[in-house]
Amino acid sequence: MKRTNQILLIVLAVLAVLTAVFFLVRNGNSTVEGWDRDFKVEDVSSIQKIFIADRQGHQTTLERSGEAWVYNGQFPANPVVMKGLLEAISTVELQYIPPASATPTMVEDLASNGIKVEIYGRKDKLLKTYYVGGSTPDERGTFMIMEGSNQPYVAQIPTMVGNLRMRYAAIGDQWRDKTLFRMPPADIDFVSVEYPKMKNRSFVLNREGETFSIRPFYEVTPPIARPYKQGSAENYLEGFRGIVAEAYENDNPLRDTITQRLPFSIITVRTKSGEEEVVRLHPAISRNAYMEEGPPAFEHYLAEVSPNNDFMLVQDRVVTRILWGYDFFFVK
Secondary structure, three states, X not given: OHHHHHHHHXXXXXXXXXXXXXXXXXXXXXXXXXXXXXOOOOOHHHOOEEEEEOOOOOEEEEEEEOOEEEEOOOEEXXXXXXXXXXXXXXXXXXXXXXXXXXXXXXXXXXXXXXXXXXXXOHHHOEEEEEEEEEEOOOOOOEXXXXXXXXXXXXXXXXXXXXXXHHHOOOOHHHHEOXXXXXXOHHHEEEEEEEOOOOHHHOEEEEEEOXXXXXXXXXXXXXXXXXXXXXXXXXXXXHHHHOEEOOEEOOOOOOHHHHHOOOOOEEEEXXXXXXXXXXXXXXXXXXXXXXXXXXXXXXXXXXXEEEOOOEEEEEEHHHHHXXXXXXXXXXXX
Protein backbone atom coordinates (compact mmCIF):
# COMPACT_ATOMS: atom_id res chain seq x y z
CA MET A 1 0.00 0.00 0.00
CA LYS A 2 2.81 2.34 0.94
CA ARG A 3 4.68 1.58 -2.28
CA THR A 4 1.50 2.27 -4.29
CA ASN A 5 1.15 5.71 -2.70
CA GLN A 6 4.77 6.55 -3.54
CA ILE A 7 4.26 5.58 -7.16
CA LEU A 8 1.09 7.66 -7.30
CA LEU A 9 2.90 10.70 -5.92
CA ILE A 10 5.70 10.33 -8.49
CA VAL A 11 3.18 10.03 -11.35
CA LEU A 12 1.34 13.15 -10.14
CA ALA A 13 4.62 15.12 -9.91
CA VAL A 14 5.62 14.11 -13.45
CA LEU A 15 2.18 15.10 -14.75
CA ALA A 16 2.46 18.49 -13.03
CA VAL A 17 5.84 19.13 -14.64
CA LEU A 18 4.60 18.08 -18.09
CA THR A 19 1.52 20.29 -17.73
CA ALA A 20 3.65 23.29 -16.79
CA VAL A 21 5.96 22.72 -19.76
CA PHE A 22 2.96 22.35 -22.08
CA PHE A 23 1.46 25.68 -21.04
CA LEU A 24 4.79 27.50 -21.15
CA VAL A 25 5.38 26.39 -24.71
CA ARG A 26 1.76 26.89 -25.74
CA ASN A 27 1.39 30.39 -24.29
CA GLY A 28 4.84 31.64 -25.19
CA ASN A 29 5.22 29.81 -28.51
CA SER A 30 8.83 29.66 -27.40
CA THR A 31 11.41 27.58 -25.62
CA VAL A 32 11.06 26.84 -21.94
CA GLU A 33 13.91 29.26 -21.19
CA GLY A 34 11.83 32.18 -22.59
CA TRP A 35 14.63 33.71 -24.66
CA ASP A 36 12.09 35.70 -26.66
CA ARG A 37 10.71 37.39 -23.53
CA ASP A 38 14.02 38.80 -22.33
CA PHE A 39 14.15 42.19 -24.04
CA LYS A 40 16.34 44.20 -21.69
CA VAL A 41 20.09 44.73 -21.67
CA GLU A 42 20.71 45.57 -18.03
CA ASP A 43 24.35 46.60 -18.31
CA VAL A 44 24.14 49.94 -20.13
CA SER A 45 27.93 50.31 -20.10
CA SER A 46 28.21 47.23 -22.33
CA ILE A 47 26.15 48.86 -25.10
CA GLN A 48 28.34 50.42 -27.79
CA LYS A 49 25.95 50.90 -30.69
CA ILE A 50 22.19 51.07 -31.31
CA PHE A 51 20.56 50.87 -34.73
CA ILE A 52 16.91 51.90 -35.12
CA ALA A 53 14.78 51.75 -38.28
CA ASP A 54 11.08 52.33 -38.87
CA ARG A 55 8.70 51.35 -41.68
CA GLN A 56 8.82 54.86 -43.16
CA GLY A 57 12.51 54.51 -44.07
CA HIS A 58 14.05 56.48 -41.21
CA GLN A 59 17.31 54.95 -40.00
CA THR A 60 19.32 55.96 -36.96
CA THR A 61 22.72 54.81 -35.75
CA LEU A 62 23.83 55.83 -32.27
CA GLU A 63 27.40 55.04 -31.23
CA ARG A 64 29.12 55.50 -27.91
CA SER A 65 31.99 57.99 -27.81
CA GLY A 66 33.45 58.01 -24.32
CA GLU A 67 30.66 59.14 -21.99
CA ALA A 68 28.64 60.67 -24.84
CA TRP A 69 26.85 59.36 -27.94
CA VAL A 70 27.15 60.28 -31.60
CA TYR A 71 24.19 60.34 -33.98
CA ASN A 72 24.74 58.92 -37.50
CA GLY A 73 28.51 59.25 -37.16
CA GLN A 74 28.41 63.05 -37.35
CA PHE A 75 26.50 64.91 -34.63
CA PRO A 76 26.50 64.79 -30.83
CA ALA A 77 23.35 62.99 -29.67
CA ASN A 78 20.79 64.66 -27.43
CA PRO A 79 21.69 63.54 -23.87
CA VAL A 80 18.07 63.83 -22.67
CA VAL A 81 16.73 61.64 -25.50
CA MET A 82 19.57 59.16 -25.03
CA LYS A 83 18.84 58.90 -21.30
CA GLY A 84 15.23 57.95 -22.04
CA LEU A 85 16.25 55.42 -24.69
CA LEU A 86 18.87 53.73 -22.51
CA GLU A 87 16.45 53.57 -19.60
CA ALA A 88 13.96 51.76 -21.83
CA ILE A 89 16.59 49.34 -23.17
CA SER A 90 17.91 48.48 -19.72
CA THR A 91 14.60 48.12 -17.83
CA VAL A 92 11.97 46.98 -20.36
CA GLU A 93 10.25 43.81 -19.17
CA LEU A 94 7.40 41.46 -19.97
CA GLN A 95 4.09 42.80 -18.67
CA TYR A 96 1.93 39.88 -19.74
CA ILE A 97 1.44 37.23 -22.40
CA PRO A 98 -1.53 38.27 -24.56
CA PRO A 99 -4.42 35.91 -25.19
CA ALA A 100 -4.38 33.97 -28.45
CA SER A 101 -7.30 36.03 -29.75
CA ALA A 102 -5.21 39.23 -29.56
CA THR A 103 -2.11 37.85 -31.26
CA PRO A 104 -3.14 38.40 -34.94
CA THR A 105 -3.88 42.09 -34.31
CA MET A 106 -0.55 42.58 -32.52
CA VAL A 107 1.39 40.80 -35.27
CA GLU A 108 -0.30 42.95 -37.92
CA ASP A 109 0.58 46.12 -36.01
CA LEU A 110 4.21 45.08 -35.58
CA ALA A 111 4.47 44.14 -39.27
CA SER A 112 3.11 47.50 -40.47
CA ASN A 113 4.30 49.92 -37.78
CA GLY A 114 7.05 48.15 -35.87
CA ILE A 115 10.33 49.90 -35.09
CA LYS A 116 13.33 47.60 -35.47
CA VAL A 117 15.94 47.88 -32.73
CA GLU A 118 19.40 46.32 -32.90
CA ILE A 119 21.65 46.61 -29.83
CA TYR A 120 25.39 45.90 -30.11
CA GLY A 121 28.07 45.39 -27.51
CA ARG A 122 31.83 45.53 -27.82
CA LYS A 123 33.47 44.34 -31.05
CA ASP A 124 30.10 44.74 -32.81
CA LYS A 125 28.59 41.78 -30.97
CA LEU A 126 24.83 41.71 -31.54
CA LEU A 127 23.12 41.58 -28.13
CA LYS A 128 19.42 41.96 -28.99
CA THR A 129 17.17 42.50 -31.99
CA TYR A 130 13.50 43.20 -31.45
CA TYR A 131 10.57 45.22 -32.78
CA VAL A 132 8.55 47.83 -30.89
CA GLY A 133 4.93 48.31 -31.98
CA GLY A 134 1.89 50.22 -30.80
CA SER A 135 0.17 50.22 -27.44
CA THR A 136 -2.63 48.32 -25.77
CA PRO A 137 -6.08 49.97 -25.79
CA ASP A 138 -5.52 51.32 -22.26
CA GLU A 139 -2.10 52.78 -23.24
CA ARG A 140 -0.46 50.93 -20.35
CA GLY A 141 1.56 48.42 -22.36
CA THR A 142 3.48 48.24 -25.62
CA PHE A 143 3.58 45.49 -28.25
CA MET A 144 7.04 43.95 -28.67
CA ILE A 145 8.41 40.88 -30.41
CA MET A 146 11.88 39.40 -30.54
CA GLU A 147 13.34 38.76 -33.98
CA GLY A 148 13.02 35.06 -34.76
CA SER A 149 9.94 34.59 -32.61
CA ASN A 150 6.31 34.21 -33.67
CA GLN A 151 4.92 35.28 -30.30
CA PRO A 152 4.36 38.97 -29.55
CA TYR A 153 4.23 40.21 -25.97
CA VAL A 154 3.02 43.23 -24.04
CA ALA A 155 5.99 44.98 -22.41
CA GLN A 156 6.47 47.85 -20.00
CA ILE A 157 9.00 49.96 -18.11
CA PRO A 158 8.43 49.30 -14.39
CA THR A 159 8.80 52.97 -13.42
CA MET A 160 6.49 54.26 -16.16
CA VAL A 161 2.82 53.96 -16.99
CA GLY A 162 2.25 54.40 -20.71
CA ASN A 163 3.49 53.62 -24.18
CA LEU A 164 7.27 53.19 -24.29
CA ARG A 165 7.39 53.37 -28.11
CA MET A 166 8.12 57.10 -27.88
CA ARG A 167 11.53 56.29 -26.36
CA TYR A 168 12.56 54.70 -29.69
CA ALA A 169 10.55 56.82 -32.14
CA ALA A 170 12.62 60.01 -32.50
CA ILE A 171 13.64 60.80 -36.08
CA GLY A 172 16.22 63.04 -37.74
CA ASP A 173 17.25 66.13 -35.79
CA GLN A 174 15.24 64.97 -32.77
CA TRP A 175 18.20 62.74 -31.93
CA ARG A 176 20.67 65.64 -32.05
CA ASP A 177 22.06 67.67 -29.17
CA LYS A 178 20.38 71.10 -29.27
CA THR A 179 23.30 72.97 -27.70
CA LEU A 180 23.91 76.31 -29.37
CA PHE A 181 27.02 77.19 -27.37
CA ARG A 182 28.95 75.04 -24.91
CA MET A 183 32.38 76.60 -24.45
CA PRO A 184 34.48 76.93 -21.28
CA PRO A 185 35.19 80.65 -20.84
CA ALA A 186 38.94 79.98 -20.60
CA ASP A 187 38.89 78.57 -24.16
CA ILE A 188 37.31 81.67 -25.74
CA ASP A 189 39.73 84.06 -27.43
CA PHE A 190 37.40 86.37 -29.36
CA VAL A 191 33.74 87.42 -29.39
CA SER A 192 31.98 89.95 -31.57
CA VAL A 193 28.33 90.92 -31.23
CA GLU A 194 26.88 92.99 -34.03
CA TYR A 195 23.46 94.67 -33.90
CA PRO A 196 22.93 95.98 -37.45
CA LYS A 197 20.12 98.33 -36.35
CA MET A 198 21.83 99.38 -33.09
CA LYS A 199 25.41 100.07 -34.09
CA ASN A 200 26.31 101.84 -30.85
CA ARG A 201 25.56 98.64 -28.87
CA SER A 202 27.78 96.41 -31.04
CA PHE A 203 31.19 95.40 -29.69
CA VAL A 204 34.29 93.25 -30.05
CA LEU A 205 35.90 91.43 -27.11
CA ASN A 206 39.51 90.22 -27.42
CA ARG A 207 41.54 88.21 -24.95
CA GLU A 208 44.98 89.71 -24.48
CA GLY A 209 46.90 87.35 -22.24
CA GLU A 210 45.30 87.62 -18.80
CA THR A 211 43.28 90.71 -19.66
CA PHE A 212 40.62 91.74 -22.18
CA SER A 213 40.04 94.60 -24.56
CA ILE A 214 36.54 95.86 -25.44
CA ARG A 215 36.06 98.11 -28.44
CA PRO A 216 33.19 99.20 -30.73
CA PHE A 217 32.32 96.87 -33.60
CA TYR A 218 31.78 99.77 -36.01
CA GLU A 219 34.46 102.38 -36.60
CA VAL A 220 31.81 105.11 -36.62
CA THR A 221 30.95 104.35 -32.97
CA PRO A 222 33.00 106.52 -30.59
CA PRO A 223 34.89 104.55 -27.91
CA ILE A 224 33.52 104.79 -24.38
CA ALA A 225 35.86 106.80 -22.16
CA ARG A 226 34.49 105.55 -18.84
CA PRO A 227 36.59 103.06 -16.79
CA TYR A 228 36.35 99.37 -17.62
CA LYS A 229 34.19 97.42 -15.14
CA GLN A 230 36.52 94.87 -13.56
CA GLY A 231 35.42 91.25 -14.08
CA SER A 232 32.73 92.15 -16.62
CA ALA A 233 34.41 90.29 -19.51
CA GLU A 234 34.83 87.12 -17.42
CA ASN A 235 31.22 87.42 -16.30
CA TYR A 236 30.07 87.80 -19.89
CA LEU A 237 32.00 84.76 -21.15
CA GLU A 238 30.35 82.59 -18.49
CA GLY A 239 27.19 82.85 -20.61
CA PHE A 240 28.75 80.62 -23.27
CA ARG A 241 29.07 77.62 -20.95
CA GLY A 242 25.69 76.25 -21.97
CA ILE A 243 23.03 77.76 -24.21
CA VAL A 244 20.53 75.20 -25.51
CA ALA A 245 18.04 75.79 -28.32
CA GLU A 246 14.40 74.81 -28.09
CA ALA A 247 14.26 72.90 -31.40
CA TYR A 248 15.79 72.40 -34.81
CA GLU A 249 13.99 74.18 -37.65
CA ASN A 250 16.00 72.87 -40.60
CA ASP A 251 12.79 71.91 -42.43
CA ASN A 252 11.07 75.26 -41.83
CA PRO A 253 9.47 76.22 -45.20
CA LEU A 254 10.12 79.92 -44.50
CA ARG A 255 13.82 79.45 -43.83
CA ASP A 256 15.04 81.06 -47.06
CA THR A 257 12.69 84.01 -46.65
CA ILE A 258 13.72 84.61 -43.04
CA THR A 259 17.45 84.32 -43.60
CA GLN A 260 17.36 86.93 -46.39
CA ARG A 261 16.25 89.55 -43.87
CA LEU A 262 18.61 91.70 -41.82
CA PRO A 263 19.28 89.79 -38.57
CA PHE A 264 18.68 91.26 -35.15
CA SER A 265 22.16 90.20 -34.07
CA ILE A 266 25.24 88.39 -35.37
CA ILE A 267 27.38 86.61 -32.76
CA THR A 268 30.85 85.35 -33.67
CA VAL A 269 32.89 83.28 -31.21
CA ARG A 270 36.42 82.01 -31.76
CA THR A 271 38.38 79.70 -29.46
CA LYS A 272 42.11 79.59 -28.76
CA SER A 273 42.38 76.57 -31.07
CA GLY A 274 40.92 78.58 -33.96
CA GLU A 275 37.45 77.00 -34.06
CA GLU A 276 34.80 79.55 -34.98
CA GLU A 277 31.01 79.58 -34.64
CA VAL A 278 28.72 82.23 -36.10
CA VAL A 279 25.08 82.63 -35.05
CA ARG A 280 22.67 85.02 -36.76
CA LEU A 281 19.50 85.72 -34.75
CA HIS A 282 16.25 86.60 -36.50
CA PRO A 283 13.19 87.63 -34.41
CA ALA A 284 10.57 84.89 -34.53
CA ILE A 285 7.68 85.64 -32.16
CA SER A 286 7.32 89.24 -31.08
CA ARG A 287 6.30 89.88 -27.49
CA ASN A 288 6.49 93.68 -27.80
CA ALA A 289 8.07 94.74 -31.04
CA TYR A 290 7.56 98.44 -30.37
CA MET A 291 8.53 99.32 -26.83
CA GLU A 292 8.24 102.93 -25.70
CA GLU A 293 11.99 103.01 -25.12
CA GLY A 294 14.89 100.68 -25.60
CA PRO A 295 15.38 97.92 -28.21
CA PRO A 296 12.60 95.59 -29.36
CA ALA A 297 11.91 92.56 -27.16
CA PHE A 298 11.27 89.10 -28.61
CA GLU A 299 10.22 85.80 -27.08
CA HIS A 300 12.04 83.65 -29.63
CA TYR A 301 14.70 83.89 -32.31
CA LEU A 302 15.36 81.72 -35.33
CA ALA A 303 19.10 81.18 -35.46
CA GLU A 304 21.32 80.49 -38.46
CA VAL A 305 24.23 78.48 -37.09
CA SER A 306 27.55 78.04 -38.89
CA PRO A 307 29.56 75.97 -39.68
CA ASN A 308 26.91 73.20 -39.44
CA ASN A 309 24.40 75.21 -41.50
CA ASP A 310 21.63 74.58 -38.98
CA PHE A 311 18.45 76.57 -38.36
CA MET A 312 17.26 76.54 -34.74
CA LEU A 313 14.56 78.01 -32.52
CA VAL A 314 16.01 79.77 -29.46
CA GLN A 315 14.24 81.36 -26.50
CA ASP A 316 15.13 84.97 -25.77
CA ARG A 317 15.34 84.30 -22.02
CA VAL A 318 18.07 81.72 -22.74
CA VAL A 319 20.19 83.63 -25.24
CA THR A 320 19.80 87.06 -23.65
CA ARG A 321 22.73 86.33 -21.31
CA ILE A 322 25.13 86.87 -24.24
CA LEU A 323 23.21 89.73 -25.88
CA TRP A 324 25.08 92.44 -24.01
CA GLY A 325 25.59 95.97 -25.26
CA TYR A 326 28.95 97.71 -25.65
CA ASP A 327 28.31 99.97 -22.62
CA PHE A 328 27.67 97.00 -20.29
CA PHE A 329 31.43 96.54 -19.86
CA PHE A 330 32.03 100.00 -18.39
CA VAL A 331 31.33 101.72 -15.12
CA LYS A 332 28.18 103.79 -15.28
